[in-house]
Amino acid sequence: MQDYLRIAPRKIGNAAWVETLGLTALVLGLGYWTEPTDPLHAFSGFPWSLFAPVLLGLRYGFAQALVSGLLLLLVLLGMHRFGIGAYAQMPAAYVVGLFACAMLVGEFRDLWDRRLEGLQRANEYRQMRLDEFTRAHHILRLSHDRLEQKIAGNDQSLRSALLAMRQRLNEVQGHEALAAMAESMLDVLAYYGPLRVAALYRVSEDKVIPEPLASLGELPAINFAKDPMVQLMFEHRELISMRPEMAESGLHLEKSPLLACLPLIDTNGEMHAVVAIFGMPFFAFHERNLNLLAILGGHLADILLSREQEIMHLDIDVARFNRYLERSLADAQRYEVPATLIAFEMLDASWSDTLQRLLQSTQRGLDVLRVCDNSKRVKVVLALLPLTAEDGAEGYVQRIRLALQEQFGRSSEEVGLVIHRQAINRLVRKAAVKRFLISECALDEREVAIH
Incomplete structure (x- = not known):
């Protein structure tokens, strides 16, 4: 576990005991420097020597505070034994206050440490579960990516x-x-x-x-x-x-x-x-x-x-187109599978045969074409694009225009090609497709086989 993830204090080592001795000695040295006759400040106002066990108790806990207090007590007993300064008289209140402060501060620090340790263990457990979940997620994501690659590389669609x-x-x-x-x-x-x-x-x-x-x-x-x-x-x-x-x-x-x-x-x-x-x-x-x-x-x-x-020797092209148009309408209504119906109206008769061959040469595998004449005596090529949404139909139309430009150097407007489109989706009814063929494409009602 990285140190920055820890919320509990580190375990106490040898450095803590060295610091305990050093801080206690420092407090005694400063006390002797400021008041040689009373280095513990037991008789002169506030007992500043209490800072050593209190600080050590806050930093390390009960044991270090107790050891620091015992060291101060040993110094006090030594000075009392030899009758140095005012220490010929034992300062009982100082001794009681010293150990009371040291032990209370240390005990509260240990209680805080135990609580943080419990939180640390809970945090480590949650981190372990998070790591497990992350690994499982990466494995699942890798499996999903490999599955996508397999499907993308598979020509079976x-x-x-x-x-x-x-x-x-x-x-x-x-x-x-x-x-x-x-x-x-x-x-x-x-x-x-x-x-x-x-x-x-x-x-x-x-x-x-x-x-x-x-x-x-x-x-x-x-x-x-x-x-x-x-x-x-x-x-x-x-x-x-x-x-x-x-x-x-x-x-x-x-x-x-x-x-x-x-x-x-x-x-x-x-x-x-x-x-x-x-x-x-x-x-x-x-x-x-x-x-x-x-x-x-x-x-x-x-x-x-x-x-x-x-x-049965029926008109294959007409029957095939009508059959797939009915199927596309049914699939769109029941299963929300899109399709697109495009009508290429050829207003310039001199270009109609050329455009018809162009459309047939660019026909995709599932696309169904039907050639007929509308009421304006203009040739119309109907192209049904099954399993094709509007964006796919737009790409198909752009390819036709690009092929026309590359092969003949003409735009669709210059050759009199008018393109009508009708999306087939869940919201489009048969009546709307029928209106599109009769009104917009000007087909005779007998040419429209939508029941």
């Missing part, structure tokens, strides 16, 4: 995971996309869950097919037809989990072996599959993580829907 699933879809041959992608879907959910024991089951006519398409860990037995959590999931058509509010509502979900039941429902409301979650780490079982699983489940269901639309 929500955006990259969805991109990987789209690429996996392109590799799937035939009509059975769910069976071919089940393992990949469950891997994505397990990575972000994180899930320890789970399985993905096909849903047909609102019934779970008991044979799992993909699984993790050792699965317990479960009767999907009678399981209360599965029934509640079909009733509400959303993720259901073993949370306290469920028990408080009178639902007896403790009879289910499931921790959570995640439906994969696309924007058309069709349930493709169910992910039954039997086990996951305790630290991961919270509202935010469950919401992330629900968001992923919806996007995975939309990926399956896109394959069905391709097979």
Whole structure:
């Protein structure tokens, strides 16, 4: 413990006894110098020799004050023995006062010392606990920094995971996309869950097919037809989990072996599959993580829907844009996941094809583009930026303007490019997005597929 942290006096050593002898001798010497016939000042006014035991008692305590008083008493007895000066007569009052003052001062100083020593021990204990807490805090902070570095260095993000699933879809041959992608879907959910024991089951006519398409860990037995959590999931058509509010509502979900039941429902409301979650780490079982699983489940269901639309030979670009716009609106309302809708209106027809190619070349992985004509017979490119807040959208627009300047040496105003933006968040309703497309972008109401 550093000296500046101490609140109690230091332990008394040999220097204290040397000082006791020295101060007592000094007082006697000064007394003899001022009054040779009465060096103790026992008979001449105030007994100044009392300062030696009093000062030593204040500084060191009872023992040093007593020793100093005894030394003065020995001098007094010696002078009385040899009849020096007035000391032929024993000054009883001086002797009593000397020891009374010395012992009282020393005793109070020792009491003060004991109290400070107790405070010192309490202070050292608290300092020890503070040091332990500080070390634990630094270890936790180091672990957190290493975790951040690990995550920052890991190219697996929500955006990259969805991109990987789209690429996996392109590799799937035939009509059975769910069976071919089940393992990949469950891997994505397990990575972000994180899930320890789970399985993905096909849903047909609102019934779970008991044979799992993909699984993790050792699965317990479960009767999907009678399981209360599965029934509640079909009733509400959303993720259901073993949370306290469920028990408080009178639902007896403790009879289910499931921790959570995640439906994969696309924007058309069709349930493709169910992910039954039997086990996951305790630290991961919270509202935010469950919401992330629900968001992923919806996007995975939309990926399956896109394959069905391709097979049916629908207008892929229009259907894809409408599907992701509906998904972004739903995610913003339910889970507060932001997105941004940008409309690039090309007033100069001579530049419209060039600008369209520029926008397509700068398209990011999850961004969805749609080209259409508005009521003013002007080409409009709609760009939906999922998982992108307003600051991210501003950066995207700035990159478009910078690319236009670098490649063609023109500003957006010079090529007749007008940019309209609409944030999609929890406060924005479908009606506001619809008004943005119809009023600000001048699109025909039939082009706006927002239900």
